[in-house]
Each structure stands twice: as structure tokens, then as C-alpha cells.
Amino acid sequence: MIATFSFIGGTEGAWRVRGMQAVAGAPLPFVEAIAIRQEGSLPAQTGYDGSAWTLRGVASHARYATADEMVRLRARQAPLGRTEARFAALIPIRKSSAWWSLAQDERRAIFEESSAHTAIGLDYLPAIARRLHHSRDLGEPFDFLTWFDYAPHDEPAFEKLVERLRGTPEWAYVDREVDIRLERET
Amino acid sequence: MIATFSFIGGTEGAWRVRGMQAVAGAPLPFVEAIAIRQEGSLPAQTGYDGSAWTLRGVASHARYATADEMVRLRARQAPLGRTEARFAALIPIRKSSAWWSLAQDERRAIFEESSAHTAIGLDYLPAIARRLHHSRDLGEPFDFLTWFDYAPHDEPAFEKLVERLRGTPEWAYVDREVDIRLERET
Numbered sequence: 001m002i003a004t005f006s007f008i009g010g011t012e013g014a015w016r017v018r019g020m021q022a023v024a025g026a027p028l029p030f031v032e033a034i035a036i037r038q039e040g041s042l043p044a045q046t047g048y049d050g051s052a053w054t055l056r057g058v059a060s061h062a063r064y065a066t067a068d069e070m071v072r073l074r075a076r077q078a079p080l081g082r083t084e085a086r087f088a089a090l091i092p093i094r095k096s097s098a099w100w101s102l103a104q105d106e107r108r109a110i111f112e113e114s115s116a117h118t119a120i121g122l123d124y125l126p127a128i129a130r131r132l133h134h135s136r137d138l139g140e141p142f143d144f145l146t147w148f149d150y151a152p153h154d155e156p157a158f159e160k161l162v163e164r165l166r167g168t169p170e171w172a173y174v175d176r177e178v179d180i181r182l183e184r185e186t
Numbered sequence: 187m188i189a190t191f192s193f194i195g196g197t198e199g200a201w202r203v204r205g206m207q208a209v210a211g212a213p214l215p216f217v218e219a220i221a222i223r224q225e226g227s228l229p230a231q232t233g234y235d236g237s238a239w240t241l242r243g244v245a246s247h248a249r250y251a252t253a254d255e256m257v258r259l260r261a262r263q264a265p266l267g268r269t270e271a272r273f274a275a276l277i278p279i280r281k282s283s284a285w286w287s288l289a290q291d292e293r294r295a296i297f298e299e300s301s302a303h304t305a306i307g308l309d310y311l312p313a314i315a316r317r318l319h320h321s322r323d324l325g326e327p328f329d330f331l332t333w334f335d336y337a338p339h340d341e342p343a344f345e346k347l348v349e350r351l352r353g354t355p356e357w358a359y360v361d362r363e364v365d366i367r368l369e370r371e372t
Contacts, residue, residue, distance in 0.1 A: 002325055058323045060286070063249075067289040100246070103253040104294070137244040137323040139188055 003059045005133055006037040007090055007145060010051030015088055015182040023166070025094065025176030028053060034090060034182060055092055057133025057145040064111045069118045078126035085129060085149035088182040089158065092135075092142035099173035100136075115168035124161045127154045142176065189245045191319055193276055193331060194221045196237030201274055201368040209352070211280065211362030214239060220276060220368060241278055243319025243331040250297045255304045264312035271315060271335035274368040275344065278321075278328035285359035286322075301354035310347045313340040328362065 009017075009028065013035030020030055029052045047054040062070060099107065111117050121130070133145040150158055162179070165171060195203075195214065199221030206216055215238045233240040248256060285293065297303050307316070319331040336344055348365070351357060 002322065004325060058325075060323055062290060064290050066291040070289045103256045104248060104250050104290075105252040108290070134323055136188065137246055137320055139190060139244075 004039045005057055005059065005145070006039065006047075007055045007057075007147075008035045008037065008047035008051050009033075009053045009055075010035070010047060012048065012051075014185055016185055018087075018181045018183050019179075020181075021179045023177040023179050024174055028092070028178050028180075033185075034180070055135070055142060055145055056138055056140055057135040058138065059131055059133055063134075064108050065118060069112075072122060073118065073125070076122060076125035078129045080129045080131055080147070080149050082129065082149070082151075084151040086184045086186070087152050087155055087158075088147065088149040088184065089162075090180040090182065091146045091148075091162070092176075092178050092180075093144045093146060093174055094142045094176035095173045096175045110170050110173070115165075115170035117165065117168065117170060120161065120164050120168075124157055127151070127157055128161060190225045191243055191245065191331070192223045192225065192233075193241045193243075193333075194223065194233035194237050195219075195239045195241075196221070196233060198234065198237075200371055201276075202371055204273075204367045204369050205365075206367075207365045209363040209365050210360055214278070214364050214366075219371075220366070241321070241328060241331055242324055242326055243321040244324065245317055245319050249320075250294050251304060255298075258308060259304065259311070262308060262311035264315045266315045266317055266333070266335050268315065268335070268337075270337040272370045272372070273338050273341055273344075274333065274335040274370065275348075276366040276368065277332045277334075277348070278362075278364050278366075279330045279332060279360055280328045280362035281359045282361045296356050296359070301351075301356035303351065303354065303356060306347065306350050306354075310343055313337070313343055314347060 009031035011032050013033040015034045015036070017032055017034065020028065031052050065073065112119070128148050128150045131147045133147065134143075135145055136143040148158065195217035197218050199219040201220045201222070203218055203220065206214065217238050251259065288296075298305070314334050314336045317333045319333065320329075321331055322329040334344065
């Protein structure tokens, strides 16, 4: 089912920003905290008084995973929100028009057969939990909002995960990426 | 690139309704005319005073076609809006949750290897021009809005096209479909 999420950057929210880095393309304005709202249908593109930006995305169906890959992911993945998962990362990503003009089989081949995107992710399960939000059809500035949570002692593993993904052929099509690291307010 | 379209059912618009039929699931309220608006980013879900409904969708990238299929489609397809294409059809479609919980390879296999969706469509090019709008991520009541235009003398071919598609295994996953036939105001 469709679930729409808004990530609101500003001064309020359950997640305090530890750092923000523009990996590719334009940065986002720096904020102190991020609030996450889940909404049943498409929310207005508004935050709260004084918020700096709102990014929206939809958690919907998988776009590249095969049935076999989905079975392996489900067998190993952990849910978001575990007590020990006090660290998180919000990584908004935009891919180039060259990517989106490729056919489905060409994108799939780059995503998995060349870049092993799912296979790399599997190496970090269940330590790193993840939810992908699709933003492209919403006319948003990013195509995806990737959200991860993990225990603080798993941050080195998370660094390795993003480093491996950024070295793949798939990442040649990423033209904007911002890496935002967070810590849950206690 | 992303282009968002609103189809506004009511009493105004360039397209006069010749007939509306609920093929599966709940019907849409009958209207006299449909107005089409193209918007740069996501439009508000509003029509005009007195309009009955507004359906929104995004024309974006292909979700199942292979590179080879895209080459064959591009070689044969005609643009929308030809002078002789005075007839049109707007067919909003929703697929079941069973469809959306399938993996990409399973959906692709049903779409083309079992149902020959693209191959069937190719048989009616260039007579029938087409644009697909994606609505699912927008939280809309339908997943797709399919729009076709054609010359009046090609309506029998269009009937054959939709009859063939509705007989495919893919259509077992269609749980709502409304077939709206239109004529351009001259």
C-alpha cells in the first residue's frame, strides 16, 4: 500500500542533525533537526512556521527487485525503529535524465547485474534497516529519499555500505545527493 | 522529464464525452466534457467551479519496456493531436494489491511474456496514439490514466485493441477500469 512521508528540515523534530554533506550537486540548507510525518494521502508541501524545507516521498512497490531477491531481503531485514537504532541517515538522491531515459531492462542491468545494489545491501542486514521513498512522480527536487536507522556502533558498517554503493556504475547516474546523519532525541 | 496532467470531468473542455462505461469496479460520475490541463509540477487536486472530478497523472519513464521494445515503439508510434484524430479515449485503471506486491520480474513476465501488452499495442500503431500517465504514487483513486487519440474510422481497431488487452492474464489484476470515449470539439 501507499504511505506518504514528509521529512521536514528545521529546528524541531525527533531527529537531531549530526551532519549534512552534499555528495553530488547542490547542497540543502543546513538544519538542526528533522521531523518525519506519515500521511495517508499526498500531503501539502509545507512544514511548520520556521522550517527550512520539506521533502516528500512515497513508500510503495519495489521497482527492480526480483521475487528471489525480495525473499532474501525479507528473510534478513530488520524493521525501522528498533530501540538500539539511535542513529539514522536521510540521503536524498536524484538521478540524471540519462538514467530515466533508459529502458527498464537497461536500468535493471546497471542496478543489479553491474552494480549489485541489492547484493551489497544484503551484506549489511539486519544491522542497517532501510525504507525507500519514491519522489520523482511527485515533482520533487529529488527522485528518492533513502532512510536508514542503525545502532551507533554500526556506523562504520554504514559508512562502508554507502562507500561501496557510491563506487558502482549505477552511481555515475546520480547527479544530486545529500547525506544527512541524525541522532534520535532521547 | 516529468509532465503532470489533470483530466477534469464536468461541463467544460475541449473533449465532449460520447460515452462512459465502468468496465470493472466502481463507475465515475457521468460528465459532459473533459478538460485537460498540463502543469509543470504537481497541480492541486481541483478542477473549476462545478466540475465533478479531477484525475491526475504523471507522464514519466517507461516501467516495463525493454530497450528493444522502446526502439520498435518509437519507430512506429504517432504523436497525439493529429488533425484527423478527433476521437479519444480516457481509460483510468487501478490494479489490485496482489499486482503491486509482486516483484518486478513477476510483473514484467505477466505484462509482456504472458500478456504481450506491448506486442498487442504495436499492432495498432501508428493509427492509435497513446500517452500513459502514472497516478499511483500521487495517492490517486486510479493507478494509471491511459489516453488515446485516433481518427473516427479507426474506432473499430481501437475496440479490438482494448478487447484483446482485457482478455490477457494481466487484466486479471485490474480491479477498477472506466472507459470514457470522447470527441474533440471543433
